[in-house]
Amino acid sequence: MASLLFYLLAATALLATLLCITRRSPVHAVIFLINAFFALALMFYLLGAPLIAAWEVIVYAGAIMVLFLFVIMTLELSPESQRPALSRRQWAPALLLFLLLLISAGLILTFDPAGQAGVPFFYASPRSFGAALFNRYGLAVEIVSFQLLFAAAGAYYLGRRRKARQPEESS
Amino acid sequence: MIVPLNHILLVAAALFFMGLSCTLMRRNLVMILIGVEIMLNAAGLVLVAGSAFWQQLDGQLMIMLIMAVTAAEVAVALAMVVYLYGRTGTIDVNTFKDMQG
Numbered sequence: 001m002a003s004l005l006f007y008l009l010a011a012t013a014l015l016a017t018l019l020c021i022t023r024r025s026p027v028h029a030v031i032f033l034i035n036a037f038f039a040l041a042l043m044f045y046l047l048g049a050p051l052i053a054a055w056e057v058i059v060y061a062g063a064i065m066v067l068f069l070f071v072i073m074t075l076e077l078s079p080e081s082q083r084p085a086l087s088r089r090q091w092a093p094a095l096l097l098f099l100l101l102l103i104s105a106g107l108i109l110t111f112d113p114a115g116q117a118g119v120p121f122f123y124a125s126p127r128s129f130g131a132a133l134f135n136r137y138g139l140a141v142e143i144v145s146f147q148l149l150f151a152a153a154g155a156y157y158l159g160r161r162r163k164a165r166q167p168e169e170s171s
Numbered sequence: 172m173i174v175p176l177n178h179i180l181l182v183a184a185a186l187f188f189m190g191l192s193c194t195l196m197r198r199n200l201v202m203i204l205i206g207v208e209i210m211l212n213a214a215g216l217v218l219v220a221g222s223a224f225w226q227q228l229d230g231q232l233m234i235m236l237i238m239a240v241t242a243a244e245v246a247v248a249l250a251m252v253v254y255l256y257g258r259t260g261t262i263d264v265n266t267f268k269d270m271q272g
Contacts, residue, residue, distance in 0.1 A: 002173040010182045017186055017209055021193035026201045033205060040212055046173060047223045049231050052215075059238050064208065064245050071249045072201055075256050094192055101188040108180045121173070122223040124231055132228045133235065144239040151243030158250035 006046050013039035026072045030065055037061045048122040051129050179220040186213035200252050200262040204245065211241055 016036035023029040041056035133141065190209030197203055215234045222230025252262060259266055 006174050007178075010178075014182065014185055014189075017189045021189055021197070021202075021206065021209070026199060026205075029202060029205055033208065036209075037212065040216065043216065044219050047179075047219045049219050049222065049234075052219060052231050052234050055235070055238055056212075056215075059242065060208075060212070064242060067245060067249060068201065068205065071253060074253065075201075075262065077262070093196060097188050097192045097195070101184060104184050104188075105181055108177055108184065112175070112177050120223065120226065122226050124222070124228055129228060129231060133232050136229075137232055137236070140236055144236055148239060148243050151246045155246040155250035158247070158254045 002046055006043060009039045009043050009046070012036075013043070026077070027069065030068050030072065034061045034065050037065070049124055051124070051126045176220060176224050179216065183213045183216040183220070186210075186216065198264050200255070200264055203264065204248055204252070208241070208245075211237060 013036045016032045016039065020029045020032035020036060023032065037056055037060045041053040041061070044050075044056055045053035187210050190206045190211075190213060193206030193209060194203050195206075197206065215237060218230040218234050218237075220230075222228065255267065256262055
């Protein structure tokens with residue numbers, strides 16, 4: 001039952017991602033990607049990571065993708081700037097990447113052709129997750145929090161209004 | 172045991188190559204960033220699968236750090252997209268091929 005659900009979710013995620021990368025309009029692409037992220041979150045849940053599943057929805061689908069939507073709507077892209085997703089001369093690299101995918105799939109399958117090595121049931125409770133995170137990786141958490149602070153400062157610096165420099169450039 | 176590890180790796184590989192092709196072939200800056208997001212999520216799927224396969228928590232902890240790093244990256248990158256749009260009025264990457272410095 002769980003494995004059937006997993007394959008359904010995997011098919012959903014792959015289909016939504018494929019539709020996402022071939023859409024012409026970025027808004028449609030973001031909506032399809034949110035769909036793929038929901039499927040991925042359920043896959044994480046099935047693999048025994050409920051906290052990661054919740055964060056996938058909250059952080060990725062809820063925060064990052066909505067930020068993408070806001071930026072796309074801020075830009076007011078003109079329709080003629082949205083050219084076809086793939087022109088004809090871009091099919092060669094697409095085929096090359098597909099070939100690479102086939103090669104890597106073959107490599108993965110040759111390691112365990114019968115698919116015997118199953119993923120055993122594993123459940124990481126939020127309590128053990130938090131204990132391991134702050135006991136073993138406390139320094140990493142601090143470094144990441146510093147990085148978020150620097151990123152916020154950098155985004156503010158890039159996004160501030162440049163009123164003082166306008167007369168300087170015109171003169 | 173729900174699914175073989177192979178199948179999860181195959182799904183993740185397919186997702187990763189879709190993100191890579193999106194990053195390499197699209198000419199829209201926003202779509203390039205979306206391709207990077209797809210690749211990061213494929214890596215996250217591999218980490219969760221490895222975490223379940225070896226019964227260790229470290230893979231899931233790694234994803235939490237990756238999510239924070241991704242949030243930082245997206246904030247700076249989207250601010251840069253808005254800045255470039257304000258300067259040139261377009262987000263086509265062919266416009267920016269003569270950047271220097």
